[in-house]
Amino acid sequence: MPEAEKRKDEKLSFDVIVVGAGLAGGTAATICARNGLKVALIERGQNPGGKNYFGGTVYTHALEEIFPDFWSRTPPLERPATEAGYWFLSKTGLTRIMVDGGELDKKPSDAYIGMMAKFCGWWIAQAQSEGVFLIPKTLVVDFIRDGNGRIIGVQTDRPDGEIYAPVTIICEGVNNLLTQKAGLIDHDLQPETVALVVKQLISLPTETINARFGLPDAEHGMAVSVLGDISLGVTGLGFIYTCKDSVSLGVGVDLDQLDNHHIRPYDLMQNFLRHPQIAPLVAGGQMLEYGGHLIPEGGWSQMPKLYGDGVLVAGDAAAMVNALHWEGTNMATIAGKLAGEAAVEAHKRKDFSAETLKVYQQKLKDSFILKDLYQYRKFSHFLNTHHDFMDVYPNFLNDALGKFFTGFGKPKKQLYKGILESLTSRKPLLKAVGDIVSFGRTITGW
Amino acid sequence: MKSEKDIQETLKRKQIGESLPSVFVDDMLMSLKYYVDEEQAHLKIKSHEVCKTCSGHGCLYFCPVGVYTMAPDGKIQVSYQSCIECGSCRIRCEKDNIEWKNPRGGFGVAYKFG
Numbered sequence: 159m160p161e162a163e164k165r166k167d168e169k170l171s172f173d174v175i176v177v178g179a180g181l182a183g184g185t186a187a188t189i190c191a192r193n194g195l196k197v198a199l200i201e202r203g204q205n206p207g208g209k210n211y212f213g214g215t216v217y218t219h220a221l222e223e224i225f226p227d228f229w230s231r232t233p234p235l236e237r238p239a240t241e242a243g244y245w246f247l248s249k250t251g252l253t254r255i256m257v258d259g260g261e262l263d264k265k266p267s268d269a270y271i272g273m274m275a276k277f278c279g280w281w282i283a284q285a286q287s288e289g290v291f292l293i294p295k296t297l298v299v300d301f302i303r304d305g306n307g308r309i310i311g312v313q314t315d316r317p318d319g320e321i322y323a324p325v326t327i328i329c330e331g332v333n334n335l336l337t338q339k340a341g342l343i344d345h346d347l348q349p350e351t352v353a354l355v356v357k358q359l360i361s362l363p364t365e366t367i368n369a370r371f372g373l374p375d376a377e378h379g380m381a382v383s384v385l386g387d388i389s390l391g392v393t394g395l396g397f398i399y400t401c402k403d404s405v406s407l408g409v410g411v412d413l414d415q416l417d418n419h420h421i422r423p424y425d426l427m428q429n430f431l432r433h434p435q436i437a438p439l440v441a442g443g444q445m446l447e448y449g450g451h452l453i454p455e456g457g458w459s460q461m462p463k464l465y466g467d468g469v470l471v472a473g474d475a476a477a478m479v480n481a482l483h484w485e486g487t488n489m490a491t492i493a494g495k496l497a498g499e500a501a502v503e504a505h506k507r508k509d510f511s512a513e514t515l516k517v518y519q520q521k522l523k524d525s526f527i528l529k530d531l532y533q534y535r536k537f538s539h540f541l542n543t544h545h546d547f548m549d550v551y552p553n554f555l556n557d558a559l560g561k562f563f564t565g566f567g568k569p570k571k572q573l574y575k576g577i578l579e580s581l582t583s584r585k586p587l588l589k590a591v592g593d594i595v596s597f598g599r600t601i602t603g604w
Numbered sequence: 605m606k607s608e609k610d611i612q613e614t615l616k617r618k619q620i621g622e623s624l625p626s627v628f629v630d631d632m633l634m635s636l637k638y639y640v641d642e643e644q645a646h647l648k649i650k651s652h653e654v655c656k657t658c659s660g661h662g663c664l665y666f667c668p669v670g671v672y673t674m675a676p677d678g679k680i681q682v683s684y685q686s687c688i689e690c691g692s693c694r695i696r697c698e699k700d701n702i703e704w705k706n707p708r709g710g711f712g713v714a715y716k717f718g
């Protein structure tokens with residue numbers, strides 16, 4: 159009987175199934191293949207990366223941990239983030255707190271600005287070179303379970319689309335439909351713990367970007383979080399990343415606030431792009447791409463159970479995001495690696511029960527991922543209950559520094575009184591002190 | 605029944621939205637590439653009757669690509685073809701009245717840059 163016909167009657171089976179060819183999925187698949195396992199990496203998009211969208215930066219520590227020869231593989235990155243910090247906008251003013259050089263002046267840099275669709279395409283090509291079998295244009299719709307309810311494969315939307323493996327790693331991204339179907343979480347995402355981010359990529363000549371952002375050349379780049387007069391007092395913030403010959407600008411807002419305030423996300427972004435301090439930076443540019451994505455900012459409180467019988471979950475699907483430190487891509491990458499290692503361990507023991515796969519959780523606990531997510535467990539709630547950090551304080555900061563640097567020929571006692579009043583007119587002093595203490599407690603995790 | 609204070613509060617909130625510049629969303633969509641599934645819509649309103657009981661119609665606001673619009677007769681229309689699969693409507697529809705699936709394999713938005 160010819161080979162192909164013989165296979166028709168056999169089940170399509172692998173050692174490991176990974177659902178979703180993003181950073182977490184690509185990494186999990188790479189680790190499994192590197193350890194000799196037969197891996198199917200299933201992607202619903204036309205090509206890997208097509209559904210990926212972010213700000214944003216990728217982190218050298220995570221990339222090098224997976225591919226120590228990372229740099230010789232010519233990754234499609236934009237600029238190193240050699241300058242980073244916060245911009246605080248008032249109605250017309252701007253106060254910048256930026257760090258340039260010093261700790262950020264490293265080669266290679268700690269963080270690189272990139273474009274996620276392009277980067278993921280490349281990341282998955284690296285995975286394929288390790289022997290990962292990519293199955294694109296295929297949507298996983300459900301799991302296949304044995305008589306005891308253990309997950310033993312996936313059902314795809316292809317004809318005869320069952321694929322079997324003793325362990326499945328879910329890296330489906332923020333819309334965690336399969337994580338719910340696997341029974342790892344009993345509720346859907348909550349609107350108040352999810353941010354909707356919209357972004358525009360605007361094309362400009364490299365020299366124009368260098369001149370407008372004060373960058374010496376294309377080997378220097380800027381990563382900025384913008385607070386203040388863009389989110390109009392609703393919880394949210396803006397961001398700017400300089401690419402080689404384009405600039406990525408966007409705004410993120412908590413999902414529940416958009417309709418509460420009758421805000422359309424693209425109108426809010428346009429408001430940001432038209433701010434007198436922002437508009438000149440992108441004037442004359444052409445929009446290359448618009449898009450949007452949810453960020454699971456709930457972190458710890460919104461995490462599913464990370465393992466079950468024959469199943470693991472990593473990346474956005476497991477709410478692995480640190481909103482304050484802009485970390486997400488590195489958590490996805492490292493969690494993917496650890497999930498891959500757990501699957502390899504299970505194959506060694508020939509036991510794919512939750513009891514064995516639990517090793518994944520321990521690995522995450524030993525890494526920065528669960529340590530940080532636990533420490534920042536109250537951050538999402540803090541932002542929801544302290545809108546003043548997005549609005550009142552950035553305005554005060556501009557006002558106070560503006561007064562300080564223009565108080566010429568006036569008695570300075572009066573100047574300081576004016577600065578204090580500009581705070582207390584917005585917020586009672588005690589409450590302001592309370593906010594700062596509360597912020598400190600939130601980020602230290604007390 | 606809403607109190608006077610609630611009404612004032614609602615009006616104040618709406619002002620934020622109304623103070624923003626208005627963007628023609630189709631201009632944004634020009635930059636996007638889609639593989640449109642002509643045979644199956646992956647987004648559906650479960651019941652148009654339920655939409656009639658919704659006071660907020662949040663879907664007209666939060667969708668980043670304006671998939672949801674209201675016809676002159678008040679019916680909510682769904683242009684699933686321009687969906688970028690973010691999931692906002694799945695999570696936020698206050699009536700839980702949207703049947704949300706991922707597009708079939710190979711279909712839907714395809715970011716070039718991301």
